[in-house]
Amino acid sequence: MLKNRLYYIDAYCKSFTAHVIKAAQDEQGRPYVVLDNTVFYPEGGGQPADTGTLNGISVLHVEEVGGEVRHMVAESLTSASEVEGVIDWERRFDHMQQHAGQHILSAAFVELFGFPTISFHLGKEMVSIDLDVEEVSPEQLAAAERLANDIILENRLIETKWVTEGELDQYSLRKQLTVTDEIRLVIIPNFDDNGCGGTHPSSTGQVSALKILSTEKQKRKVRVHFVCGGRVLQQLHQKNQQLTAASQLLSAPEDGVAGAIEKLLATNHSLEKSLEEAQDTLLTFEAKELLNTRQQGIVKAVFTGRTVQQLQKLAKLLVTDDEDVIAILVADNEDRLQFVAARGASIETSMKQVSAAALPLINGKGGGNDAFVQGGGEQLVTAEELVQAMVEQVI
Known part of the structure; x- marks a missing residue:
């Protein structure tokens, strides 16, 4: 059963011992192993798979095929009957922060404006959700971000619960579920009830912070790009480096970079116009x-x-x-x-x-x-x- 998998029993478990029940190759000739249980989360629901090692051999990817969790490994493990597994915890916890942050932000858009999330993608640098609306104003983005960070700061519990289809009436689900058996809910009390198979921290405070970075139109939908947790600090560090470099190049204070760029663009436009006029004059002589x-x-x-x-x-x-x-x-x-x-x-x-x-x-x-x-x-x-x-x- 899904609920008995180690990554659901304890999302904070970093290492484990398991028995190999199958060692084979997939259609592309890549070696993989199937274990009697695993801490490795297989890719699904918008969340990437865990990576790490089995008996010191790199686990490159994890996916569920036909009900079995395949650990794609760098080398064959056909001779092993038991393995010691260690996940890349930094990667796992980052995914937990981003995924929980997505739940919080999506719920904030619903709470404030009734904007539903129809898809979610967790990338290497940014996270995105697609909202089922054609326009989102800067004021609405700011309000949703503010509410999301308030929920994070309150350090509310993030609960997980396995329920039956008949018990769903007890919850105010944010979106319709696509499964009817082994239903797993991720619940932030008095804020969000959502069916989800991903890994999450135990409280909203561990998401740390959430920052919306940009939006773009996607086929009459709005895609919102954002980051959570450690990625917020990474973005701040990168942007601070860029701002410092721009400040030095322009010989302007950091709070005056925008004005210095506007002045530089105006000068450049004037120079381009003068150059074009000079070239046209030269072409006139050349024609003669x-x-x-x-x-x-x-x-x-x-x-x-x-x-x-x-x-x-x-x-x-x-x-x-x-x-x-x-x-x-x-x-x-x-x-x-x-x-x-x-x-x-x-x-x-x-x-x-x-x-x-x-x-x-x-x-x-x-x-x-x-x-x-x-x-x-x-x-x-x-x-x-x-x-x-x-x-x-x-x-």
């Missing part, structure tokens, strides 16, 4: 010089490291300055070729025909209209060969 190189009404040029946006600006300047020219410009950008072709207002030749001749040569894609086209593709020919093919199409 290129017009002097036209042959048979065609201006052609090859560049290295130019963006397609720069080619577009230059081509537009060329055909604006002289309505009787066609501009064919190609940029060689490492292993990629990009081109632009444009015609002046007095020219009737379709640039789409020029593009159609160029794209197959570079296995490329492009777009545009009869007056202006652009495209790009692989460097299957040289930039000069591509220009020449486009010029021949015009002629």
Whole structure:
């Protein structure tokens, strides 16, 4: 029975002795053992599995398959009849803190706003719940976090109880149960009754603290990311390091970092605008010089490291300055070729025909209209060969 498993009898048990009742390999050839009882929690209900050792051999994962708890081990244990098991307690207690914190936060959202939790994920760095609502305001997040931490600070008992389906009417369950036999409830008196198969501390105070970090939209639901217990200190340490580094880089006090960043962004925006204006001025002079190189009404040029946006600006300047020219410009950008072709207002030749001749040569894609086209593709020919093919199409 589930209730007789060691991790349910005592969630604080760190080591145990058990008999091996099965040693085999799964479909992928990974060795595993099944024991007559175990302290190792198998993955399930949003909570990751425990890790640790059996006779000093690493337990990499634990899962329940067909009613048996399989301990996936780094090496085969076929010769052992009895094992000494030790779980990674730091990992286990972290999971207990996060899982209990999830119960508390989910109950807080229900208590305050009637927002139900529909899924839960316990990750390596953060925990998340999905709320069955489309919007959650910052004020609602703050209120739920405050209530959750009040419940933690009150150090209420966290009780576990095995009940029958007929006894469920005695409890105000937060969500509908999916099991009808061996029902395990996790209860925080006068706050939350919830069916759960995970491991939890014995009191809310051991969750220590809870902090909501962020939210995101997930298919008309709101995902809330948060941390509990030791992870709160880890987040504080990381963010403090980042804030200190930013403060030093900006030569600003920590409480003035935001203002210094705003000032830096404004300066950067001004510099970008000035640089763009200077580049446009240079392109104007470059266009006038290129017009002097036209042959048979065609201006052609090859560049290295130019963006397609720069080619577009230059081509537009060329055909604006002289309505009787066609501009064919190609940029060689490492292993990629990009081109632009444009015609002046007095020219009737379709640039789409020029593009159609160029794209197959570079296995490329492009777009545009009869007056202006652009495209790009692989460097299957040289930039000069591509220009020449486009010029021949015009002629």
